[in-house]
Amino acid sequence: METPRERAEKLREEIRKHDYHYYVLDQPLISDAEYDRLFRELVELEQAYPDLVTPDSPTQRVGGEVLKGFTPVQHRVPLLSLDNAFNERELRDFNRRLKERLGDEAVAYVCELKIDGVSIALVYQDGVLMSGATRGDGIVGEDVTANIRTIKSLPLRLTYPLPRVEVRGEVYMPKEAFARLNREREDRGEKTFANPRNAAAGSIRQLDPKVTAGRTLGLLVYDILHLEGKEIDSQRETLEFLSELGFPVDRNFRWCASLDEVLEYCEEWQGRRHELPYEIDGVVVKLNSLPARQLLGATAKSPRWAIAYKFPAEEKETKIVAIELN
Numbered sequence: 504m505e506t507p508r509e510r511a512e513k514l515r516e517e518i519r520k521h522d523y524h525y526y527v528l529d530q531p532l533i534s535d536a537e538y539d540r541l542f543r544e545l546v547e548l549e550q551a552y553p554d555l556v557t558p559d560s561p562t563q564r565v566g567g568e569v570l571k572g573f574t575p576v577q578h579r580v581p582l583l584s585l586d587n588a589f590n591e592r593e594l595r596d597f598n599r600r601l602k603e604r605l606g607d608e609a610v611a612y613v614c615e616l617k618i619d620g621v622s623i624a625l626v627y628q629d630g631v632l633m634s635g636a637t638r639g640d641g642i643v644g645e646d647v648t649a650n651i652r653t654i655k656s657l658p659l660r661l662t663y664p665l666p667r668v669e670v671r672g673e674v675y676m677p678k679e680a681f682a683r684l685n686r687e688r689e690d691r692g693e694k695t696f697a698n699p700r701n702a703a704a705g706s707i708r709q710l711d712p713k714v715t716a717g718r719t720l721g722l723l724v725y726d727i728l729h730l731e732g733k734e735i736d737s738q739r740e741t742l743e744f745l746s747e748l749g750f751p752v753d754r755n756f757r758w759c760a761s762l763d764e765v766l767e768y769c770e771e772w773q774g775r776r777h778e779l780p781y782e783i784d785g786v787v788v789k790l791n792s793l794p795a796r797q798l799l800g801a802t803a804k805s806p807r808w809a810i811a812y813k814f815p816a817e818e819k820e821t822k823i824v825a826i827e828l829n
């Protein structure tokens with residue numbers, strides 16, 4: 504016979520697995536009704552035995568208190584921004600500068616869709632989420648831990664207990680959720696958000712986590728800022744490892760052997776961006792080799808080993824506004 508603690512642990516593991524399949528893989532294994540039954544059993548067990556509650560329990564995603572303000576957080580490593588390239592020539596200049604600095608070493612890239620959201624830094628200790636902070640000015644951000652915990656695709660516990668790992672990703676609002684939120688706000692006579700990026704930024708910087716919990720937000724992780732207990736030497740390995748740890752990773756990334764392949768990727772996704780459930784404003788082109796990145800380093804603002812190729816702004820479908828001619 505299981506003790507309540509064993510039962511609670513088993514339920515947490517089970518629910519964590521279903522959260523991953525539902526919110527990260529979008530491939531649920533059980534029905535919503537069955538999931539709700541598991542969740543309700545855990546809530547009731549934790550109510551009966553309050554000392555069983557752990558911070559990584561799926562029942563602890565929506566915090567209690569409303570904050571007075573956000574605590575400033577100094578990032579361990581500065582959260583860099585990106586230089587932009589707006590056309591093929593600027594991408595070729597970037598590639599040439601890299602090759603000049605690296606000598607004839609083979610230069611391979613990884614291209615990632617540039618999610619149009621808000622940058623977030625996450626810290627995990629022994630596999631458990633400790634904190635989440637906005638980028639801020641790159642050095643100091645805001646502690647938004649209570650709010651990011653409400654994002655269902657964000658793991659509260661990793662698949663294995665690395666001593667310490669700090670990762671970076673983008674919090675975004677899916678296009679559908681953005682449209683729905685603006686309709687609701689319009690119906691309430693409230694100001695609407697200009698774009699999903701602003702809606703995500705506004706949702707993640709709520710003082711009341713319950714408001715954030717009511718907004719549909721997604722997370723896609725793309726960088727490891729600090730890692731203990733594992734050696735990794737390429738961006739491709741980084742993305743695969745982040746996935747293994749249980750993070751949501753955008754699977755549309757592509758390893759590119761040359762700049763020509765980078766240009767093909769940029770061209771392909773400029774035409775396919777409407778297929779995605781979230782907005783992208785370009786492609787992030789990254790040198791794949793981590794040791795080679797060390798040779799290049801970064802300026803105060805941005806790395807020399809990555810660049811953002813920005814898509815030309817989409818001509819917004821002009822809304823025909825009926826003009827009352829009195």
Ligand SMILES: NC(=O)c1c(N)nc(OC2CCCC2)nc1O[C@@H]1CCC[C@@H]1O
Pocket residue numbers: 582583584585615616617618619620622673725726787806809
């Ligand atoms: N928005 C993104 O999808 C994205 C990405 N997939 N990858 C990076 O890697 C950068 C981060 C620092 C060095 C490389 N940055 C991204 O977004 C940046 C963060 C800050 C400005 C851009 O939005």
